[in-house]
Amino acid sequence: xxxxxKANFAFHDRRRDTDHESFLAHRGFRWLKIATVLMLTxxxxxxxxxxxxRHNGGTWYGYTLGTIGLLxxxxxxxxxxxxxxxxxxxxxxxxxTSAHVYLGLALIVIGTWHTGFQLGWNVHTLAWALMMLVILxxxxxxxxxxxLPRSLSNNRREMTREQMVDGLDALDRQLETAAQPLDRHLxxxxxxxxxQDVFKAGFLAxxxxxxxxxATRKALRAFDGTGGDEAADKVRSLLARRQAQLDQxxxxxxxxxxxxxxxxxxxxxxxxxxAALTAHVVSVFYYW
Amino acid sequence: xxxxxxTIDFTATxxxxxxxxELAQDSLTIGRxxxxxxxxxxxxxxxxxxxxxxxxxxxxxxxAVGTLGFTVxxxxxxxxxxxxxxxxxxxxxxxxxxxxxxxxxxxTIVITQKEDKPATDAAKGFELASALPSKRAMAWAGLxxxxxxxxxxxxxxxxxxxxxxxxxxxxxxxxxxASWSTGDLSVKHHGLEDNCEACHVDAFVxxxxxxxxxxxxxxxxxxxIDRQLTSRGPMSRGDQFLWAVAETFGKxxxxxxxxxxxxxxxxxRMEPTPQKFCAECHDGMDTRLKDTQLxxxxxxxxxxxQLSAVFYGELxxxxxTRLSLDKPIVEQNGLKxxxxxxxxxxxxxxxxxxxxxxxxxYGPALECKDxxxxxxxxxxxxxxxxxxxxxxxxxxxxxxxxxxFRTLRHGDVDQMRADLAAMDRAPRRPITTGRQRPGDYAQGxxxxxxxxxxxxxxxxxxxxxSPKGVCGECHIPTTRGGRADVVPVYLNQSFLKHSWFDHxxxxxxxxxxxxxxxxxxxxxxxxxxxxxxxxxSEDLLMPKIAECRDCHLGEKARQAPVPSSCAMCHSYHPKxxxxxxxxxxxxxxxxxxxxxxxx
Numbered sequence: 001x002x003x004x005x006k007a008n009f010a011f012h013d014r015r016r017d018t019d020h021e022s023f024l025a026h027r028g029f030r031w032l033k034i035a036t037v038l039m040l041t042x043x044x045x046x047x048x049x050x051x052x053x054r055h056n057g058g059t060w061y062g063y064t065l066g067t068i069g070l071l072x073x074x075x076x077x078x079x080x081x082x083x084x085x086x087x088x089x090x091x092x093x094x095x096x097t098s099a100h101v102y103l104g105l106a107l108i109v110i111g112t113w114h115t116g117f118q119l120g121w122n123v124h125t126l127a128w129a130l131m132m133l134v135i136l137x138x139x140x141x142x143x144x145x146x147x148l149p150r151s152l153s154n155n156r157r158e159m160t161r162e163q164m165v166d167g168l169d170a171l172d173r174q175l176e177t178a179a180q181p182l183d184r185h186l187x188x189x190x191x192x193x194x195x196q197d198v199f200k201a202g203f204l205a206x207x208x209x210x211x212x213x214x215a216t217r218k219a220l221r222a223f224d225g226t227g228g229d230e231a232a233d234k235v236r237s238l239l240a241r242r243q244a245q246l247d248q249x250x251x252x253x254x255x256x257x258x259x260x261x262x263x264x265x266x267x268x269x270x271x272x273x274x275a276a277l278t279a280h281v282v283s284v285f286y287y288w
Numbered sequence: 289x290x291x292x293x294x295t296i297d298f299t300a301t302x303x304x305x306x307x308x309x310e311l312a313q314d315s316l317t318i319g320r321x322x323x324x325x326x327x328x329x330x331x332x333x334x335x336x337x338x339x340x341x342x343x344x345x346x347x348x349x350x351x352a353v354g355t356l357g358f359t360v361x362x363x364x365x366x367x368x369x370x371x372x373x374x375x376x377x378x379x380x381x382x383x384x385x386x387x388x389x390x391x392x393x394x395x396t397i398v399i400t401q402k403e404d405k406p407a408t409d410a411a412k413g414f415e416l417a418s419a420l421p422s423k424r425a426m427a428w429a430g431l432x433x434x435x436x437x438x439x440x441x442x443x444x445x446x447x448x449x450x451x452x453x454x455x456x457x458x459x460x461x462x463x464x465x466a467s468w469s470t471g472d473l474s475v476k477h478h479g480l481e482d483n484c485e486a487c488h489v490d491a492f493v494x495x496x497x498x499x500x501x502x503x504x505x506x507x508x509x510x511x512x513i514d515r516q517l518t519s520r521g522p523m524s525r526g527d528q529f530l531w532a533v534a535e536t537f538g539k540x541x542x543x544x545x546x547x548x549x550x551x552x553x554x555x556x557r558m559e560p561t562p563q564k565f566c567a568e569c570h571d572g573m574d575t576r577l578k579d580t581q582l583x584x585x586x587x588x589x590x591x592x593x594q595l596s597a598v599f600y601g602e603l604x605x606x607x608x609t610r611l612s613l614d615k616p617i618v619e620q621n622g623l624k625x626x627x628x629x630x631x632x633x634x635x636x637x638x639x640x641x642x643x644x645x646x647x648x649x650y651g652p653a654l655e656c657k658d659x660x661x662x663x664x665x666x667x668x669x670x671x672x673x674x675x676x677x678x679x680x681x682x683x684x685x686x687x688x689x690x691x692x693f694r695t696l697r698h699g700d701v702d703q704m705r706a707d708l709a710a711m712d713r714a715p716r717r718p719i720t721t722g723r724q725r726p727g728d729y730a731q732g733x734x735x736x737x738x739x740x741x742x743x744x745x746x747x748x749x750x751x752x753x754s755p756k757g758v759c760g761e762c763h764i765p766t767t768r769g770g771r772a773d774v775v776p777v778y779l780n781q782s783f784l785k786h787s788w789f790d791h792x793x794x795x796x797x798x799x800x801x802x803x804x805x806x807x808x809x810x811x812x813x814x815x816x817x818x819x820x821x822x823x824x825s826e827d828l829l830m831p832k833i834a835e836c837r838d839c840h841l842g843e844k845a846r847q848a849p850v851p852s853s854c855a856m857c858h859s860y861h862p863k864x865x866x867x868x869x870x871x872x873x874x875x876x877x878x879x880x881x882x883x884x885x886x887x
Binding site: 052053054056057058060118120121122123124126159161162163164165166167168169170171173174177178198199201202203206230234237238241245249252253256257260261263264267268269270271272274275276278279282283284285286287288 | 493
């Protein structure tokens with residue numbers, strides 16, 4: 001740093017600051033402030049503006065909020081395009097993300113106030129519900145991104161994912177060898193444990209981390225009461241180590257699932273929302 | 289201690305070559321250099337990489353010689369202690385050393401070389417994506433489903449439908465368009481709930497007035513269109529802008545049906561039209577529509593003219609007059625009826641009411657309801673019938689035969705005249721004096737006949753029609769065609785012309801009395817109609833607007849108990865728009881009442 005030209009110090013200092021600044025706090029919470037002002041404006045004007053016979057999407061005020069909301073949704077969905085486009089133009093990606101988060105939150109107010117709180121079983125409310133789903137999944141995403149990485153890191157215990165898998169493979173090879181002296185029954189449970197692919201886990205199992213049909217655990221139970229037999233003891237000890245390794249992998253998968261699940265809602269629901277919005281707008285003008 | 293080193297190699301054809309050698313020593317060296325006990329020819333392995341030494345309790349310790357580590361059951365380390373009986377797998381670059389020991393036998397080390405496999409495979413399994421369909425696939429599937437169900441299907445079925453006259457009872461032909469409805473229709477339009485195209489006839493064309501008029505064909509224009517256009521005030525800039533936008537999007541413009549009548553606001557009654565639509569024209573209308581008879585009105589609380597009453601102002605004439613209640617009004621309905629006298633709590637009337645109360649359901653004094661009977665819907669009141677309301681006290685009996693009373697027919701002067709003239713039992717002056725006829729021929733008996741001159745009958749008729757007479761007691765005597773008669777009676781059933789008043793929602797003590805802004809007690813007839821102090825039937829007992837405003841102020845008046853828009857009392861549409869039919873008095877002849885008065 002000392003070698004930096006003095007004239008550039010301010011510039012680099014700013015760079016340094018932004019490097020360590022969360023996108024949530026970007027530029028002193030600039031977008032939080034803008035979004036708050038936007039929300040307050042909507043809430044206050046809702047009560048000040050007098051429309052007949054009552055607030056809903058079909059008044060001039062409703063159309064105004066609807067237009068703002070629609071444009072906002074389209075812009076927010078462009079984050080996916082922007083982040084793939086490396087560029088110094090069009091705001092920094094961090095600023096863009098910050099705006100995405102806070103303007104997305106403001107959309108709760110804009111969208112809901114646009115409805116005038118008239119909800120029903122129709123495509124209009126479908127669009128609203130999808131919008132809320134997208135926003136709520138986004139909030140979830142921010143929360144888990146701030147909470148879970150630490151747990152994920154703790155669970156690794158300085159192992160890479162490949163090493164976890166290698167470890168499991170190493171134990172499996174030893175089990176294969178160690179199980180040779182076992183009789184049919186015990187050999188079968190070991191085969192079942194070895195054949196079960198740890199990554200063949202369903203959505204719910206990954207999210208909850210519960211594997212009621214874990215063959216390794218079943219195999220361990222099968223070795224209850226075989227104490228004294230040397231070969232069996234060896235296999236049992238290997239199975240216990242396999243179980244521990246499985247647990248680590250599964251915990252890792254669980255944290256990953258909890259971290260990633262929101263995107264599997266956020267992204268498809270956004271596309272669905274754009275479809276529902278299209279139907280919403282077209283239907284309103286079709287039956288004008 | 290002895291080690292059994294087993295090296296497993298594979299030939300090019302995949303055949304296994306197993307080579308065993310035994311080493312009777314306590315420690316082993318591992319490395320790329322050929323002098324090592326375990327020689328691993330892999331460039332990633334150090335020349336002297338690690339060594340295995342015995343540790344306490346039959347354990348072995350593997351320790352890296354240099355800085356480069358090795359893996360123990362997949363985990364990288366530089367030092368590890370393990371029990372060979374339990375087994376362990378050491379990894380040096382591409383070589384695996386499986387260390388085992390059976391009982392007290394030699395420690396077996398099986399050396400294999402692993403094939404290269406793509407490292408990314410393992411990492412992929414950790415991703416949630418491996419358990420779910422791809423985001424892109426879900427997005428596409430959802431996109432297509434939504435667009436099909438909520439856009440393609442309704443639009444296709446709507447475009448290909450057969451054009452038919454809308455039928456209130458039949459569902460429409462467009463499929464899935466219920467999902468487009470923004471809310472339930474009002475009660476009157478409920479039958480059209482499944483028939484969107486009945487109103488939304490053409491795609492992207494707003495609901496037209498002509499479509500409304502296919503069913504509401506009886507609705508006339510509120511006023512002539514050119515007069516409506518003249519009377520409409522200048523729009524505010526905001527409204528101008530909004531209408532410019534609306535017309536750009538194809539709305540018909542101010543004054544069309546949907547401007548005032550909004551639908552899809554939920555089941556129930558249609559929302560009343562807001563007063564601003566009325567005020568657009570009627571606020572300051574006289575400045576634009578110079579020849580209008582109507583006073584300006586914009587808000588019931590702050591800008592509404594005094595109520596006007598329609599009444600019979602000329603004695604004996606059917607001609608009605610309409611005047612503001614602020615003007616001196618003298619009603620001439622042809623009756624002499626002091627309300628105050630009849631409602632007095634003491635005195636002759638009250639006494640009479642008390643006397644015959646049990647027969648007529650009267651209380652200790654007369655009340656309004658004793659004469660004014662509400663209509664079945666309790667909206668207004670039936671016409672007061674003399675026979676029902678008055679005759680209980682004002683009897684028209686003129687004779688008694690045996691136990692039966694003979695009564696004059698009310699409402700027909702000629703009949704009264706004939707009845708009285710023909711009354712053969714009137715106490716005429718007898719031809720002979722001092723002698724009575726015997727038995728059944730005696731006066732008052734069955735065969736009694738009076739052969740005297742009937743002059744007293746005629747005197748009776750004239751007396752009845754005199755100002756103080758039985759007819760003249762309530763009716764105003766006059767002369768018609770040279771004969772004594774009474775002025776015809778014209779009673780008004782409603783004083784309102786352009787509005788209505790629902791007694792039911794006001795009366796029966798259903799609402800509370802307001803005094804000085806406070807609710808006190810219950811409202812009664814006389815709290816609006818000052819009947820208890822009216823000494824003549826020339827008083828028109830309709831309350832003025834100030835009394836209405838005790839409760840009713842304009843639509844937006846927060847302090848008013850009943851914020852009231854124009855539509856509460858007025859209808860925009862001239863005929864069937866909700867104005868109750870004016871109740872017509874069935875009697876075309878309003879005439880005198882007479883009681884017999886013997887001379």
